[in-house]
Amino acid sequence: xxxxxxxxxxxxxxxxGRTALDWIPAVAVFAIGIGAWQGxxxxxxxxxxxxxxxxxxxxAFWTQKSVLWSQGIYTFKEALGGYALGxxxxxxxxxxxxxxxxxxxxxxxxxxxxxxxxxxxxxxxMNNWFGLLNPFSKMAIAGVLCFFPVxxxxxxxxxxxxxxxxxxxxxxxxxxxxxxxxxxxxxxxPHIFTGLKVATVLSMIGAIVGEYFGGPIEALGVKILxxxxxxxxxxxxxxxxxxxxxxxxxxxVVALAERLTTSWHPSAxxxxxx
Amino acid sequence: MSAxxxxxxxxxxxGALPRAAARALLLPxxxxxxxxLWEGYRWLGIRGHWTWPFKVNDTNMxxxxxxxxxxxQPLQPDGPPLRHYLWHYxxxxxxxxxxxxxxxxxxxFLLAVVLAHSTLLRRGLLPYIVVSQTxxxxxxxxMVVLGLGTKGVNPWVAVAVIAAYxTFFPVxxxxxxxxxxxxxxxxxxxxxxxxxxxxxxxxxxxxxxxxxxxSALKISATASVIGAIIGExxxxxxxxxxxxxVNFNQYYSTQPANLWATIIACALLGITFFLAVVLLERxxxxxxxxxxx
Numbered sequence: 001x002x003x004x005x006x007x008x009x010x011x012x013x014x015x016x017g018r019t020a021l022d023w024i025p026a027v028a029v030f031a032i033g034i035g036a037w038q039g040x041x042x043x044x045x046x047x048x049x050x051x052x053x054x055x056x057x058x059x060a061f062w063t064q065k066s067v068l069w070s071q072g073i074y075t076f077k078e079a080l081g082g083y084a085l086g087x088x089x090x091x092x093x094x095x096x097x098x099x100x101x102x103x104x105x106x107x108x109x110x111x112x113x114x115x116x117x118x119x120x121x122x123x124x125x126m127n128n129w130f131g132l133l134n135p136f137s138k139m140a141i142a143g144v145l146c147f148f149p150v151x152x153x154x155x156x157x158x159x160x161x162x163x164x165x166x167x168x169x170x171x172x173x174x175x176x177x178x179x180x181x182x183x184x185x186x187x188x189x190p191h192i193f194t195g196l197k198v199a200t201v202l203s204m205i206g207a208i209v210g211e212y213f214g215g216p217i218e219a220l221g222v223k224i225l226x227x228x229x230x231x232x233x234x235x236x237x238x239x240x241x242x243x244x245x246x247x248x249x250x251x252x253v254v255a256l257a258e259r260l261t262t263s264w265h266p267s268a269x270x271x272x273x274x
Numbered sequence: 275m276s277a278x279x280x281x282x283x284x285x286x287x288x289g290a291l292p293r294a295a296a297r298a299l300l301l302p303x304x305x306x307x308x309x310x311l312w313e314g315y316r317w318l319g320i321r322g323h324w325t326w327p328f329k330v331n332d333t334n335m336x337x338x339x340x341x342x343x344x345x346x347q348p349l350q351p352d353g354p355p356l357r358h359y360l361w362h363y364x365x366x367x368x369x370x371x372x373x374x375x376x377x378x379x380x381x382x383f384l385l386a387v388v389l390a391h392s393t394l395l396r397r398g399l400l401p402y403i404v405v406s407q408t409x410x411x412x413x414x415x416x417m418v419v420l421g422l423g424t425k426g427v428n429p430w431v432a433v434a435v436i437a438a439y440x441t442f443f444p445v446x447x448x449x450x451x452x453x454x455x456x457x458x459x460x461x462x463x464x465x466x467x468x469x470x471x472x473x474x475x476x477x478x479x480x481x482x483x484x485x486x487x488x489s490a491l492k493i494s495a496t497a498s499v500i501g502a503i504i505g506e507x508x509x510x511x512x513x514x515x516x517x518x519x520v521n522f523n524q525y526y527s528t529q530p531a532n533l534w535a536t537i538i539a540c541a542l543l544g545i546t547f548f549l550a551v552v553l554l555e556r557x558x559x560x561x562x563x564x565x566x567x
Contacts, residue, residue, distance in 0.1 A: 025398035110304055116548035117541035118500040124523040124533065129328035201407060208413050209504055228416040236417060244409040
């Protein structure tokens with residue numbers, strides 16, 4: 001399922017800038033954006049149900065913060081469970097495919113086709129299979145969503161090794177296992193992280209959209225849907241702010257893990273020195 | 275950079291023929307294997323009374339033949355068969371997705387052209403474009419559909435807006451990369467001919483960006499279908515596949531095959547969009563030296 005998202009390439013990261021000075025325009029845009037939003041809503045008397053004021057959303061977020069937090073954590077746990085399940089399985093399957101290529105040749109066309117279908121449409125099926133109130137039903141859909149990008153990216157990383165590296169290893173009489181351990185897996189790390197970063201967002205989307213099709217009242221997705229269908233749009237936006245914060249933190253944690261584990265990689269070095 | 279779109283390596287026609295034949299053979303084989311897995315698991319599960327990870331029974335795993343038959347069964351007595359409804363639902367959702375896809379692709383492309391020419395705007399806007407990706411965008415779907423709906427906007431337009439939102443990001447980021455992809459030497463050559471910004475843009479940067487744009491469009495094609503389907507569900511917008519999913523989901527315990535048939539229709543719609551972009555890419559990039567995945 002060609003996901004809703006794709007990784008942000010390093011070149012884009014470079015264009016955003018790294019020093020504090022580079023961030024000034026971004027901070028200015030944030031301030032202007034929020035200010036303009038507030039100004040437009042006030043000036044044109046836009047009704048609350050269409051677009052609430054940022055201050056109203058902030059107020060709703062603050063007054064409901066403890067409920068939002070517990071709902072957010074409930075949904076985040078579902079997303080995290082699905083993420084671990086889907087990504088772990090994706091990496092394992094990719095290792096299997098890389099070790100035994102004919103298997104990959106037979107299955108990859110289906111993986112590509114699976115990429116093109118809206119997998120999220122299976123969310124109601126998962127709810128029926130595992131039970132509406134069972135968190136595992138949301139973990140399952142989040143896991144399926146995470147599986148494909150992680151598997152395909154990992155396989156790409158494992159197989160895009162420079163032939164001369166393999167030849168060098170073979171000239172040292174290295175076995176298959178040590179070629180995997182010392183060449184293929186380290187080489188695949190940046191690709192794996194590309195998949196893992198995409199999967200963070202997908203797992204959140206899987207959990208929340210799974211809850212749109214039904215779930216316990218303790219869940220964030222159920223809250224957002226209920227609030228918006230009863231017309232409490234400000235509260236619903238506060239829920240979205242919570243979902244976004246959790247999504248951003250999740251993504252940032254994985255991006256940090258990438259920094260820590262792949263800082264030695266040529267692509268990361270180029271990123272730092274250019 | 276496309277997260278997952280896997281490019282086939284391009285060889286000559288000679289190499290392509292046996293590969294096409296192998297592929298044609300692989301498809302029925304793979305479908306047969308899927309059928310065998312499904313029915314095998316079902317048979318074992320029902321015999322062994324499996325309850326983990328889910329209870330295997332006629333409701334949870336209907337016979338595939340039953341799902342196939344569901345396409346031909348009428349919903350009401352003497353009514354048209356299900357496939358008639360699904361066809362019209364798919365056309366409706368496809369229209370929303372196509373409108374959103376076109377809108378998102380144009381906005382994404384124009385945004386990239388603007389950003390490519392201004393470092394200041396890039397510094398100011400790009401972080402938010404990137405952060406927008408870490409936000410579970412579909413969470414906003416109910417807000418947009420219900421909010422615009424109460425304002426008297428045609429609901430399908432609101433759904434198209436969501437599809438557009440999912441489309442624009444990959445296109446904007448990839449186009450920006452593509453516009454910056456020409457070699458410095460090529461830029462110098464253009465400048466030595468005294469070519470202006472517009473000329474460089476149209477003669478050099480845009481053609482160079484096309485492979486990048488198409489690899490984004492392939493991702494966006496499915497994303498727009500996802501946006502349209504999910505956008506329909508909160509509004510209970512009648513007449514689309516998202517509505518059909520919600521509707522048949524309520525009768526799942528008695529007629530599970532209908533929901534499965536609807537999901538198959540969703541899958542086919544997604545694959546159709548993807549293949550349409552692939553076809554367009556082949557036509558437009560016929561003479562491109564290589565594809566950049």
